[in-house]
Amino acid sequence: MLQISDLSARVAGKDILTGVNLTVQPGEVHAIMGPNGSGKSTLAQVLAGREDYEVTRGSVIFEGRDLLAMRAEERARAGLFLGFQYPVEIPGVNNVYLLKAALNAKRKAAGEPEVDAYEFLVLIRQKMKFMQMSESFLTRGVNEGFSGGEKKRNEILQMLVLEPKLAILDETDSGLDIDALKVVSMGVNSLRDPKRAVVLVTHYQRLLDYVIPDQVHVLSGGRIVKSGDKSLAHELERRGYDWVLGAQVA
Amino acid sequence: MNAALRSFEAQWRARPADALQPIREQAMQRFLKLGLPTSSDETWRYTDLRSLAAQSFQAAAGEIRGTLDPNAALSLVDGTQRAATMIMINGAAPADADNTRIHGFTISSIKSLSKLDHGALLRFFPPVSDADQRRWVLLNTALFDDGLYLKITERVTVPLVILHVSSGAGAQEAAHPRIIIDAAPGSSATIIEHHVTHGEFAPLSNSNTHIALGQDAQLEHYRVYATSAGATHLDALEIHQARGSQCKQFTIALGGGLVRSSLDVYLNQSGASLESHALLVGHGDRHVDCVNIVTHAAPDTRSRQTARAIAGDTSRVIFNSKVIVKAGAVHSDSQQSCRGLLLSPSAEIDTRPQLEIHADEVKCAHGATVGRLDPDMLFYLLSRGLDRETAQSLLVYAFLADVLTGMSVTSARSAIESALIGQLPDSQTLRNFK
Numbered sequence: 001m002l003q004i005s006d007l008s009a010r011v012a013g014k015d016i017l018t019g020v021n022l023t024v025q026p027g028e029v030h031a032i033m034g035p036n037g038s039g040k041s042t043l044a045q046v047l048a049g050r051e052d053y054e055v056t057r058g059s060v061i062f063e064g065r066d067l068l069a070m071r072a073e074e075r076a077r078a079g080l081f082l083g084f085q086y087p088v089e090i091p092g093v094n095n096v097y098l099l100k101a102a103l104n105a106k107r108k109a110a111g112e113p114e115v116d117a118y119e120f121l122v123l124i125r126q127k128m129k130f131m132q133m134s135e136s137f138l139t140r141g142v143n144e145g146f147s148g149g150e151k152k153r154n155e156i157l158q159m160l161v162l163e164p165k166l167a168i169l170d171e172t173d174s175g176l177d178i179d180a181l182k183v184v185s186m187g188v189n190s191l192r193d194p195k196r197a198v199v200l201v202t203h204y205q206r207l208l209d210y211v212i213p214d215q216v217h218v219l220s221g222g223r224i225v226k227s228g229d230k231s232l233a234h235e236l237e238r239r240g241y242d243w244v245l246g247a248q249v250a
Numbered sequence: 251m252n253a254a255l256r257s258f259e260a261q262w263r264a265r266p267a268d269a270l271q272p273i274r275e276q277a278m279q280r281f282l283k284l285g286l287p288t289s290s291d292e293t294w295r296y297t298d299l300r301s302l303a304a305q306s307f308q309a310a311a312g313e314i315r316g317t318l319d320p321n322a323a324l325s326l327v328d329g330t331q332r333a334a335t336m337i338m339i340n341g342a343a344p345a346d347a348d349n350t351r352i353h354g355f356t357i358s359s360i361k362s363l364s365k366l367d368h369g370a371l372l373r374f375f376p377p378v379s380d381a382d383q384r385r386w387v388l389l390n391t392a393l394f395d396d397g398l399y400l401k402i403t404e405r406v407t408v409p410l411v412i413l414h415v416s417s418g419a420g421a422q423e424a425a426h427p428r429i430i431i432d433a434a435p436g437s438s439a440t441i442i443e444h445h446v447t448h449g450e451f452a453p454l455s456n457s458n459t460h461i462a463l464g465q466d467a468q469l470e471h472y473r474v475y476a477t478s479a480g481a482t483h484l485d486a487l488e489i490h491q492a493r494g495s496q497c498k499q500f501t502i503a504l505g506g507g508l509v510r511s512s513l514d515v516y517l518n519q520s521g522a523s524l525e526s527h528a529l530l531v532g533h534g535d536r537h538v539d540c541v542n543i544v545t546h547a548a549p550d551t552r553s554r555q556t557a558r559a560i561a562g563d564t565s566r567v568i569f570n571s572k573v574i575v576k577a578g579a580v581h582s583d584s585q586q587s588c589r590g591l592l593l594s595p596s597a598e599i600d601t602r603p604q605l606e607i608h609a610d611e612v613k614c615a616h617g618a619t620v621g622r623l624d625p626d627m628l629f630y631l632l633s634r635g636l637d638r639e640t641a642q643s644l645l646v647y648a649f650l651a652d653v654l655t656g657m658s659v660t661s662a663r664s665a666i667e668s669a670l671i672g673q674l675p676d677s678q679t680l681r682n683f684k
Contacts, residue, residue: 048629048633049632049633050629051629052625071632071638072629072632072633073632073633073635073636073637073638073641075633076632076633076634076635077635081633082633084630084633087630088624088626088627088630090627090630090631090645090648091648091651092647092648092649092650092651092652093631093644093645093647093648098631098634098636101634101635101636101640101644102634102635102636105634105635105636105637106635109635141648142630158634162634162635
């Protein structure tokens with residue numbers, strides 16, 4: 001599904017990613033962990049197509065296509081979804097209009113007709129209920145005045161409506177209380193199937209108690225320095241990142 | 251003396267005297283003495299009138315060639331929901347103005363009123379200060395042929411529309427439309443002034459509207475500029491507010507080549523309050539210069555000014571506002587918020603909120619920002635699969651939404667939204683959003 005080879009990127013003249021290698025197969029959940037400043041969010045943004053992040057080396061193949069040659073909107077329509085660490089507020093643009101436009105953009109790219117207005121409303125209400133979101137989300141501006149937890153739920157709602165092939169969730173667990181974390185995890189788990197994959201970018205292993213990863217990677221200094229199964233996350237939690245980083249030096 | 255001034259003077263000399271002659275004479279002499287404003291005049295810094303000054307103008311006739319296609323003008327208010335539409339052609343009041351009966355209004359031409367109650371009329375021609383802002387008003391006073399006097403006598407809920415049609419028989423004509431709106435104490439109304447062009451030639455339009463709000467009167471007033479791309483429009487609006495009166499004013503610039511729009515508000519007695527909203531759209535090579543001056547002349551007065559400007563292509567939009575708090579106008583409360591959004595590297599927006607305070611214990615806030623589309627917002631929309639043009643248009647629309655949502659006349663709001671969307675990139679996709 002996703003093959004990242006030797007990916008290096010620079011932000012504002014500073015090298016942040018220095019040769020990331022990662023392969024994600026359909027049906028898998030990968031967790032990317034690492035200390036602050038290790039390049040986790042940059043990796044997520046580069047994969048989603050943020051233009052002010054300059055790729056200096058390497059390649060990314062997504063579903064057999066050269067991902068780096070695609071614009072952000074093309075990546076989204078091809079089935080890549082980024083759940084933002086800090087979802088932006090857009091007053092004046094209705095939350096539901098955006099969702100409908102996003103869904104229709106994807107359908108159009110796939111040669112499908114636009115979604116019927118009634119069917120869309122049924123779909124959105126069902127997903128909102130699943131995510132335990134209040135009706136007021138239908139009328140509000142995108143993330144406008146949402147609490148941190150509401151914003152994250154909204155990201156997962158968008159993901160559930162768009163049904164991406166690959167979801168990259170950037171610190172979706174940060175700032176969530178335990179109830180919200182459970183709801184968000186339930187949302188992510190509901191998307192798991194043999195044809196889809198999820199990449200969880202997270203600082204803590206807490207989320208991984210609810211969304212069990214197939215592989216865990218540690219990103220440090222802009223590259224993956226250690227990979228393992230879910231037990232690696234527990235070990236990191238117990239021994240801290242210094243343990244991996246120290247081992248790296250040795 | 252430049253060509254324009256000479257031609258205006260010639261028009262003045264050719265004009266038969268009427269009941270307003272002393273006022274007109276005084277205004278014309280002042281105008282000739284002061285001349286046309288130039289870029290060295292404070293409020294005209296950004297608008298170059300040199301090419302206008304080099305032209306000779308003829309008076310535009312109060313009639314149009316051919317018939318007026320009602321669909322040519324953007325229809326702002328549904329026929330069933332308006333009190334009436336008064337059509338002013340190049341400033342001439344409708345022939346039947348004096349016989350028009352509309353519930354809640356007393357309507358006449360200014361000429362008829364000057365014969366009937368000359369003293370009452372003089373109220374609406376206050377002495378003009380030396381402010382360069384008012385230069386064209388002097389010319390309007392001297393040369394306006396006839397105008398419309400609207401007295402609001404009751405509380406009226408349906409809007410009244412004044413359709414200003416600019417229509418020339420040839421190039422280099424000028425018209426000086428004049429409107430007086432006189433709101434009786436306790437009355438309430440909505441008035442929409444809509445400026446459009448008919449036919450190939452658009453005369454220079456030097457329009458002036460004078461509004462007087464009596465005690466506790468309420469008015470929602472719109473002026474919508476939707477003239478053709480080559481049109482030059484200089485529009486001055488003056489509002490005088492008595493105790494407890496409330497005015498909500500919308501200035502919407504969607505058309506024209508050169509638009510100069512001024513608003514002068516005098517909050518003369520305590521409890522008077524003003525809400526002014528400007529939505530200024532720069533498109534093509536349009537030049538929009540908007541100047542607001544709000545004077546708090548009494549204690550406990552309140553003003554809110556919101557301006558949203560967008561500029562695309564090679565357009566230029568200027569919004570300057572000034573709040574003056576006179577000595578003794580304690581507990582004045584004013585806010586100015588100007589935001590500009592640049593959509594093209596060749597466009598320009600200038601905005602400057604100013605304060606001049608001569609009283610203690612006042613609350614005055616102002617803020618101004620000009621920027622480009624927020625890259626984080628844009629990336630968010632792109633990352634959801636929206637194409638770039640749609641995403642940009644959506645953000646522009648959202649930027650202007652503040653002003654649009656404040657409009658109470660929903661049909662006018664939809665018509666303005668629709669015209670506005672037509673000037674944004676990828677308008678079709680955006681229409682589907684609505």
